Amino acid sequence: MGHVFITRAVPGRAVESLTAAGHSVQLWPGDLPPSPEALAAALAAADAAFTTVVDFVSPAMLAASRHLKIVANMAVGYDNIDPAAAAELGVWVTNTPGVLAETTADMAWALLMAAARNVVASDRDTRAGGWKTWSPTGFLGVDVFGATLGIVGLGEIGEAVARRATGFKMRILYHSRTRKPALEADLGLEYAAFPDLLAGSDFISLHTPLTPETRGLMGAAEFAAMKPSAILVNTSRGGVVDQDALIEALRSRAIAGAALDVTTPEPLPLDSPLYTFPNVVITPHIASASLATRSRMAEMAAENIIAVLGGGAPLHPVNRPTNPRHT
Ligand code: NAP
Secondary structure (H helix, E strand, O other): OOEEEEOOOOOOOHHHHHHHOOOEEEEOOOOOOOOHHHHHHHHHOOOEEEEOOOOOEOHHHHHHOOOOOEEEEOOOOOOOEOHHHHHHOOOEEEOOOOOOHHHHHHHHHHHHHHHHOOHHHHHHHHHOOOOOOOOOOOOOOOOOOOOEEEEEOOOHHHHHHHHHHHHOOOEEEEEOOOOOHHHHHHHOOEEOOHHHHHHHOOEEEEOOOOOOOOOOOEOHHHHHHOOOOOEEEEOOOHHHEOHHHHHHHHHOOOOOEEEEOOOOOOOOOOOOHHHHOOOEEEOOOOOOOOHHHHHHHHHHHHHHHHHHHOOOOOOOEOOOOOOOOOO
């Protein structure tokens, strides 16, 4: 039976399942994640690591953790781990696909609507005593119904965002590595080259993973190509956006606003200029944060660990070690 290190308290029955399978569970206490040093020390003593998106597991940590057989990330993204380096060392890396797309798409839409209709700015103003009368010119936003939505990265979440947009009778453009003819036909999507999507969209919603190809995908040239009335929504990863370029685009009014669930770094430091723009909505990486979804994600991470510590292959691998470490 194995020793499992979990980097944070998690909802649902994940810990119960691990214990019921006979494993000992070490839960990192407190609300903040372990420091890199504490993480390295804990991994060195563990057979399995249960991590979140803020736990950066380096190849050096994996090399030093001789008993570690699996890093089970409680997320669909896994840019906090190097799966190829882990595979070479015989360590499985797993994620939690298929359970968080709808919840994340809900949040992308919450952000889009909030930015389009000044929901956060007007709430803030109302609480500060700014509601003096009904104003014909106050908090004028932009219409979502009938507007053009540009989806970048048409995977599970991008598709779920697109499906919601059909109810708003939007024109839906998408750009992805591969065309999806079935979805084009089913949802009325239009494939667009990236420059055409940038120039033609009223809202751009990012849904790619963070990879070497997508890092800084939205930079100065891309913001310059957008409509000055357009709004950027990012629920993917902060690194997909060149944040300095975004700040400059907001300053120069090259774009009308942004709604960000992810930033660089996280947490976003309180002196970031992003906080100074009333037309920017910022949430603390909570797009998958419904109780049901986070519980299911945690349970999937536990299932992956139980499979590997039981001597099998995990259910949701993102790498494939040729010589997996044995239990
Ligand atoms: P997914 O199903 O793997 O979809 C990602 C899509 O991005 C794929 O369809 C892929 O395209 C496309 N893509 C990859 N590289 C691209 C590139 N260079 N240019 C254009 N498109 C590219 O993943 P998902 O479940 O939708 O999740 C997407 C990302 O959202 C995750 O990786 C994660 O980082 C982030 N996320 C964030 C939160 C949050 O809490 N904020 C929650 C969940 C996920 P093809 O299919 O065309 O090859």
